[in-house]
Amino acid sequence: MCGIGGLLLKPPGPIKPEWVHTFIQRLAHRGPDDSGWLALHQGKSYHGREVQSDLVAELLLLHRRLSILDLSTGGHQPMLTADGRYAIVLNGEIYNYLELREELETLGHQFRSRSDTEVLLVAFAQWGVQCLPRLVGMFACAILDRPARRLWLIRDFFGIKPLYYAFWQEGMAFASEIRPLLELPGVARTVNPQRLYDYLCSGITDHGAETMFAAIKQLPPAHYVEICLDKPVTVRPVRYWDIDHTEETELSFDKAAETLRQLFLDSVRLHLRSDVPVGAALSGGIDSSAIVMAMRHLDHNLDLHTFSFSADDAAISEERWVDVVAGAARARVHKVKLTPDELTADLDHLIEVQGEPFISTSMYGQYRVFQAAQRAGIKVMLDGQGADELLAGYSTYRLTRIASLLRCGQWDQAVRLAHSGRVSIAGWKVLVRAFGRSAPLSVQRFLRRVLRREAMPAWLNAAWFRERGVKPASALEPDGQDLLKQELYRTLTETSLPHLLHYEDRNSMAFSIESRVPFLNPKLAQFLFSLPESYIIAPNGTTKAIFRRAMRGIVPDTVLDRQDKLGFATPEQNWLLIMKPWVDEVLTSGEAAKVLRTNTVQREWQGIMRGAKAVDCPVWRWMNLTLWIRQFSVAVD
Numbered sequence: 001m002c003g004i005g006g007l008l009l010k011p012p013g014p015i016k017p018e019w020v021h022t023f024i025q026r027l028a029h030r031g032p033d034d035s036g037w038l039a040l041h042q043g044k045s046y047h048g049r050e051v052q053s054d055l056v057a058e059l060l061l062l063h064r065r066l067s068i069l070d071l072s073t074g075g076h077q078p079m080l081t082a083d084g085r086y087a088i089v090l091n092g093e094i095y096n097y098l099e100l101r102e103e104l105e106t107l108g109h110q111f112r113s114r115s116d117t118e119v120l121l122v123a124f125a126q127w128g129v130q131c132l133p134r135l136v137g138m139f140a141c142a143i144l145d146r147p148a149r150r151l152w153l154i155r156d157f158f159g160i161k162p163l164y165y166a167f168w169q170e171g172m173a174f175a176s177e178i179r180p181l182l183e184l185p186g187v188a189r190t191v192n193p194q195r196l197y198d199y200l201c202s203g204i205t206d207h208g209a210e211t212m213f214a215a216i217k218q219l220p221p222a223h224y225v226e227i228c229l230d231k232p233v234t235v236r237p238v239r240y241w242d243i244d245h246t247e248e249t250e251l252s253f254d255k256a257a258e259t260l261r262q263l264f265l266d267s268v269r270l271h272l273r274s275d276v277p278v279g280a281a282l283s284g285g286i287d288s289s290a291i292v293m294a295m296r297h298l299d300h301n302l303d304l305h306t307f308s309f310s311a312d313d314a315a316i317s318e319e320r321w322v323d324v325v326a327g328a329a330r331a332r333v334h335k336v337k338l339t340p341d342e343l344t345a346d347l348d349h350l351i352e353v354q355g356e357p358f359i360s361t362s363m364y365g366q367y368r369v370f371q372a373a374q375r376a377g378i379k380v381m382l383d384g385q386g387a388d389e390l391l392a393g394y395s396t397y398r399l400t401r402i403a404s405l406l407r408c409g410q411w412d413q414a415v416r417l418a419h420s421g422r423v424s425i426a427g428w429k430v431l432v433r434a435f436g437r438s439a440p441l442s443v444q445r446f447l448r449r450v451l452r453r454e455a456m457p458a459w460l461n462a463a464w465f466r467e468r469g470v471k472p473a474s475a476l477e478p479d480g481q482d483l484l485k486q487e488l489y490r491t492l493t494e495t496s497l498p499h500l501l502h503y504e505d506r507n508s509m510a511f512s513i514e515s516r517v518p519f520l521n522p523k524l525a526q527f528l529f530s531l532p533e534s535y536i537i538a539p540n541g542t543t544k545a546i547f548r549r550a551m552r553g554i555v556p557d558t559v560l561d562r563q564d565k566l567g568f569a570t571p572e573q574n575w576l577l578i579m580k581p582w583v584d585e586v587l588t589s590g591e592a593a594k595v596l597r598t599n600t601v602q603r604e605w606q607g608i609m610r611g612a613k614a615v616d617c618p619v620w621r622w623m624n625l626t627l628w629i630r631q632f633s634v635a636v637d
Contacts, residue, residue: 002077003030003064003509004089004163005175006142008151008232012041012058013170019184020051023062026180030091030509031064038078038087038144040229045087045146047078058229059151061142063089068380068514069097071275074113081125082112085146088121091176092139092161093514095270100134124152129224132240136270136521140176140219149229157241158386158492158520159221160501165235166216172232177506178355181216182632188215190635193468196595200621201455201472203359206502207494209237212356213634221493241522243489247530253546256531260524261550267521268294271382272302279305279378281369281515282331284321286544286551286559287384287393291518293555295382296329304331307373307381309365311571312337321559328556334376336368340575344582351631353510357624358503361572367507374511385504386519389492390528391544392536397484401537404483413539420541459600459618484533492525576619580609587622591629594636596622 005023007015024035038047039057046055063077080087094100097116100123105111109122116137123131124143129152138160143152153174155163165174169186181187192214198204199212209217219225223237249256268291272278280295282288292306306326311317319335326333343364350367351357373381388394392401398417405414455472456462491497501517508515519525528536531546538545548560576583587605588598601622607613629636 002066002089002091003027003176004091004140004142005062005180006089006151006173007060007062007170008172008227008229009058009060010171010232012056015039015051015055015057015060017051017053020060020062022183023175023180024064026183027062027064027176029512030176031066032512033067034065034076036063036065036077037061038080038089040144040146043146045080045084047080059144061087061089061144066379066512066514067276068093069273069275070113070115072113075115075117077117079115079117079121081121082110086121086125087144087146088117088124088141090117090120090139090141091163092137092141092156093273093516094120094135094137094139095273096134096136098273129154129226129238129240132224133522136267136523138516138520142174151227151229152224153219153227154224155219155221157222157522158501158517158525159498160505160517160520162502162505163219164211164216165219167233172227172235178211178213178216179352182213188213188635189633190214190637191629193465193470196625196636197460197465197470197472199357199359200460200595200618200625201457202495203499203621204495205356205358205499207498212628221498243492243526243529245485245489245529247526248532249527249530253535253549256535257546257549259527260546261554263521263524263527264290264518264547264550265294265298267518267524268382269298270521271516271518272298274380276379277303277305277377278380278382279307279373279376280331281366281381281383282306282308282322282325282333283384284308284318284325284559285384286548286555286562287387287519289321289325289559290387290547290551290555291382291384292325292329292331293551294518296331297554304329305334305373305376305378306331307334307369307376307378308336309369310335310337321562324556324558334372336365336372338365338368340578342368343575344579347627348631349510351624351627353506354503355506355632356502357621357628359499359624360620361575363503363507366503367510370508370511370513370515373513378513380514380516381508382516382518383504384519385500385517386492386497386525387544387547389488389497390519390525391547392484392488393543394491394496395543397487397543398537398541400487401484401533404533407483416539417537417541457618459597459604459622461595461597464595482533484536485529488536489529572620577609583619583623586626589626589630592622592626592636596625 036049037051038045038061039055040059041057061078078087078089094116097119101119104122111118139156140161140163141154153163162176164178164181166181166187168184173181173184175181192210192212195210195212209220211218220237222241223239225235225237280292282292295302295304308322310319402414402417504515535546537543551560587601
């Protein structure tokens with residue numbers, strides 16, 4: 001796990017030391033163990049650990065290393081092939097590198113290190129971009145073909161590892177984080193109106209090719225871009241992998257559970273490959289519990305450390321579930337407790353680390369869990385991210401399943417499922433959106449009017465957004481059946497998972513921790529999407545039904561039988577009330593006055609203070625937006 005960056009200069013020119021210093025320092029937390037650079041000029045490459053002040057180049061590759069596999073100098077980057085043709089800087093891990101290495105050795109390749117980076121580099125030299133679907137891992141990398149004068153930027157299947165790029169006054173630049181790019185001359189800090197709207201109204205961030213900064217783009221997941229060094233302004237991302245929606249399994253429920261069990265254990269086994277200690281984030285829910293118990297199942301002698309956030313509020317505390325799993329796994333338990341004062345003390349750093357606004361204080365619980373792991377000497381953590389999007393873990397998915405049954409004419413099953421549990425207001429909105437396109441046209445028009453009014457809430461300065469061509473979210477979902485799979489795919493690729501992976505990466509790397517997510521394995525994901533919807537959400541409303549069956553005998557039954565879901569929930573409502581003077585100052589400071597109706601925001605907040613309104617997500621978004629604008633000097637024109 002590392003930090004990577006690059007500067008492309010067109011035409012070639014001197015590399016100013018302050019540019020390099022900024023990149024190296026801004027990415028230091030991602031790779032505190034080593035650093036290196038490679039410069040290309042007039043067909044020749046030069047490399048070292050400290051950039052010379054008189055360096056002239058057309059391309060500079062930069063790397064900060066967090067040593068996880070092959071801790072020797074053999075893993076130093078930038079890394080070149082033996083013949084010097086290809087060079088690579090890699091952020092991430094290739095978990096199946098041993099299998100790929102063995103295959104490449106049969107083709108005559110020899111290796112000089114034990115690192116996964118060299119395996120990826122040689123695989124690219126052998127197969128080109130066709131090697132990418134063969135990989136199992138999380139990665140963002142840049143690969144240079146020196147004689148061909150081509151540079152490839154590549155991002156992993158699910159976007160676990162980030163890769164941003166921007167055009168600046170000298171050419172093009174890319175980096176693992178936004179912050180180094182903002183320091184380059186010519187990169188404006190102007191807000192992206194559409195992404196700002198998406199964040200404020202839907203809590204969606206980090207999706208697609210755009211960011212909250214209009215001048216900075218990101219390479220989408222499962223894409224690569226091939227850049228000609230002679231024309232670096234041309235960026236056309238190409239998708240190299242996607243879920244095959246036509247694949248359908250004919251396995252029975254029990255046989256499918258057996259297959260899923262093996263796929264999951266195989267993925268965890270690969271994710272345990274490390275030359276440094278490995279721990280796990282444990283919330284007490286099914287997903288993280290399955291990972292912890294699988295780790296113990298696969299290695300009875302593993303010195304297993306778990307890290308958990310423990311809330312003081314009994315209504316959201318999962319401490320008893322953490323204790324059950326930790327006891328069954330014979331793990332060393334580390335628990336983190338938080339206070340509002342600690343949040344306010346750490347918030348500036350948290351906002352700086354994230355780079356873009358985030359949606360709730362639960363991110364702070366995760367941030368402190370990784371901090372605890374660093375203090376315990378753990379360098380690699382396994383986490384359950386992605387399971388909810390693959391296995392329908394959120395309550396709103398049940399409503400989508402109901403709509404799917406209704407579209408198929410299975411009314412009796414839909415009614416039975418609707419009676420299986422409580423339906424929230426948010427859940428009914430999902431149902432309305434999902435089923436709306438099957439309604440008569442007159443009803444569809446009515447629904448669109450209602451949902452469009454919802455899309456521009458009273459506290460938003462709607463005129464500012466309309467003047468900038470912002471488009472509200474689609475009012476109704478697409479046509480067709482298998483609505484649950486459509487919704488799972490959407491949350492996997494567009495809404496829920498992208499921003500959760502963003503938070504996971506920034507929070508872990510802030511403390512030089514490599515966070516691995518075994519659920520996000522392409523083979524595992526493809527298998528889950530081949531299953532009938534009834535295997536995911538059972539007729540009685542049980543979510544993750546197939547996975548619960550697959551984990552019987554590994555995870556304690558009491559955990560598998562849980563029907564509630566909390567995760568890293570923080571007592572946000574209580575915290576905000578305790579921090580009232582600070583919240584008042586933030587909401588009245590004026591940084592976001594152009595996009596928020598300050599008077600309406602104040603009325604909403606005062607209503608919460610009086611107990612007339614419940615605390616909901618927009619309060620935190622208003623505050624976080626204001627603090628983000630302040631800290632990054634964002635231009636809201």
